[in-house]
Amino acid sequence: MQFGFNAPTAGPLSAPDALIPLVTGAEAMGWDYATFSDHVVIPNAIHATYPYSDTGEFPGGAAGPRHEQLTEVAFIAAKTTRLRLVLSVMVVPHRPALLTAKILSTIDVLSAGRITVGIGAGWMREEFEALQTPDFAARGVVTDEYLDAFKALWTQSTPSFAGQYVAFDDISFEPKPVQTPHPPLWIGGESGPALRRTARVGDGWYPIGTNPTFPLDSLARYQAATTKLRGLAEKAGRDPSSITLAYRVARYGGPAALASDGNHQLFTGDNSQIAADIVALRDAGVTSLDIGFPGANAQAMLLEMQRFRDQVIAPTRS
Numbered sequence: 001m002q003f004g005f006n007a008p009t010a011g012p013l014s015a016p017d018a019l020i021p022l023v024t025g026a027e028a029m030g031w032d033y034a035t036f037s038d039h040v041v042i043p044n045a046i047h048a049t050y051p052y053s054d055t056g057e058f059p060g061g062a063a064g065p066r067h068e069q070l071t072e073v074a075f076i077a078a079k080t081t082r083l084r085l086v087l088s089v090m091v092v093p094h095r096p097a098l099l100t101a102k103i104l105s106t107i108d109v110l111s112a113g114r115i116t117v118g119i120g121a122g123w124m125r126e127e128f129e130a131l132q133t134p135d136f137a138a139r140g141v142v143t144d145e146y147l148d149a150f151k152a153l154w155t156q157s158t159p160s161f162a163g164q165y166v167a168f169d170d171i172s173f174e175p176k177p178v179q180t181p182h183p184p185l186w187i188g189g190e191s192g193p194a195l196r197r198t199a200r201v202g203d204g205w206y207p208i209g210t211n212p213t214f215p216l217d218s219l220a221r222y223q224a225a226t227t228k229l230r231g232l233a234e235k236a237g238r239d240p241s242s243i244t245l246a247y248r249v250a251r252y253g254g255p256a257a258l259a260s261d262g263n264h265q266l267f268t269g270d271n272s273q274i275a276a277d278i279v280a281l282r283d284a285g286v287t288s289l290d291i292g293f294p295g296a297n298a299q300a301m302l303l304e305m306q307r308f309r310d311q312v313i314a315p316t317r318s
Contacts, residue, residue, distance in 0.1 A: 001282045002032035003313060004086060004290030005305060007076065009037050010066040013298060022298040023076050026305060027083040033116070034076065035088035035248075035290050038069040043126035051123055051211050052250060058124070070103050077111035085111060086290070088248065089118035089188035089206065092143040093133045097166040100146070101153040105177045113178035118206050119147065119197075120188045134165055140193055141165075147185065147201050154182040186246055190214035195225070199232035204244030204288070209266055210251070218263035219280050222247075226285065246288035247281055271311045278316045 007023050008014040023034055042060065049056035060066075073085050085107070092100075108115045121143040122128060128136040145163040152161045153173045160169040177183050186204035187197050190211045198205045207225070209216045216222045230240035249267050256269035266277045281289065291308070295301025 001278070001286065001316075002084075002288045003309075004033035004035055004084075004288065005031055006088070006290065006292045007034040007036055007072075009069055009072050010039075010060060011064050013295070013301070014065060014067055014072070018298040019072075019076070020079055022301060023080060023083060025298070025302045027080050029302070029306060029309065031083070031305065031309075033084035033086050033288070033290065035086045035118070036069050036073050036076075037088055038090050038094070038120070039066060039124075039127065040068060040094055041127060041130050042066065043124075043130055046124060046126055048124045048126060051213065052208055053210075054212055070100075070107065073115065074103075074107050074110065077107060077114065080114075082114075084114050084116060086116040086186070087118040088290070089120035089186075091120050091122040091127075092146050093122060093128070093139050094131055097146040097149045098153065098168060101150045102173070104150070104183060105154060105173075105175060108177040108179055108183050109175050113183075115179075116184045116186055116204075118186045118188050119143065119202075121193075138165075140197075144197060144201075147197075150185075151182060151201075184244065186244070190216055190225070195229050195232055198229060198243060199236045199238065202243060204246050205229055206246040206248065208248045208250055215259065216247075217265050218259040218261050219266065219277075219284065220263050221259070221261060222266075222281070223284055244287055245285045246290075247286050249289065249291045252291060272315075275312050275315045278313070282316070 005026055012018060046058055050058040053059060069087060069090060077085060104115065104117060121139045125136045134142045142165050145165050149161045149166045153159045154177050159171060159173050161167060184203040185201060186206035187194055187202035188206045190207045191214050207216050216225055233240040233243060252267040252274055254268055256273055257265040259265040267274055293301050293304050295304055
């Protein structure tokens with residue numbers, strides 16, 4: 001199993017004097033990948049419901065600096081040599097399809113094949129409106145179409161594509177990505193459409209366990225979702241074993257708790273219980289797991305990452 005951590009794209013820890021020592025220190029410590037979130041702009045008034053909190057309120061807020069995701073990833077690629085770079089996730093409809101495919105291909109080439117493209121359709125209507133993207137209500141269709149366009153650009157010698165929201169023909173698209181046939185596409189989300197998108201085009205499924213509408217906060221719930229995913233993949237004519245299973249942990253620790261299905265709530269409890277949860281997910285097929293670590297500064301976050309690695313991850317490898 002590979003383990004990742006969140007590289008801040010907003011707030012004080014996203015400043016270069018904190019971000020650089022954080023990611024280079026994590027790489028030296030042996031972490032496998034860093035994740036990067038995506039918001040181009042945060043409207044001052046948000047009425048949309050954030051999917052990953054019980055209240056529906058977006059915890060990020062509009063205040064403070066916030067980097068553009070792909071620019072920060074390119075910057076970090078130049079500061080590291082081994083660390084994998086995972087978009088967590090990129091809101092696909094927020095950027096034009098051809099431009100996005102070009103940026104991602106360029107990052108893949110310049111990083112020597114280290115980018116993983118986490119995919120999301122988006123949730124904040126106000127951000128879509130500010131960016132003047134295709135209609136928010138069509139975001140699922142737009143996402144699917146853009147993904148097909150990405151693949152055409154990355155794999156066809158003379159790419160062509162004809163869709164409702166993107167069309168091109170008789171163009172040259174170089175350089176192609178280093179990774180073949182293209183950078184891995186990890187589909188974020190826990191809903192039925194996200195599972196169907198994963199089954200159709202995903203190289204991996206990348207949910208967060210704490211979505212209160214589609215909770216994956218117990219082992220039983222996670223296993224039920226992966227069983228559904230395998231069935232959808234088979235129906236789509238794909239081998240379910242070809243789809244990587246990743247899992248994002250937004251928070252951990254505190255007293256051991258029960259999920260609403262009556263089973264143990266994953267990643268609650270002491271170190272030994274969290275280690276047992278990691279083993280259980282690994283046995284369920286998860287090969288990549290990333291965690292959002294707390295820390296008031298880079299040093300504090302690295303200390304917590306070191307503690308977690310030594311006290312929680314290490315026992316799972318013995």
